[in-house]
Amino acid sequence: MRNREGEAVTPEQCKMARAGLGLSVRDLAQRAQVSTNTISRLEAGEELKPRTVEAVQRALEEAGAEFIAENGGGPGVRLTRRS
Secondary structure (H helix, E strand, O other): OEOOOOOEOOHHHHHHHHHHHOOOHHHHHHHHOOOHHHHHHHHOOOOOOHHHHHHHHHHHHHHOEEEEOOOOOOOEEEEOOOO
16 A cells, blocks of 8 residues: 555554544445455555555545655544545
């Protein structure tokens, strides 16, 4: 999973985004069209196929998450404003 600066999105960022958006593991799995086990494995830090991780990231971004790269304060997540 890569953020806009090309750095890998961390499992912690995935968890933070999901929590901030109020999505359960099941909700995110459905949005990304993957299994709930895949979401759990990603959040546990297991290595997954890049296309799988990209699908999860895309689902989170479409739901309103923006991944922030390491900038001296650590990587993070913010929620974008929806019109």
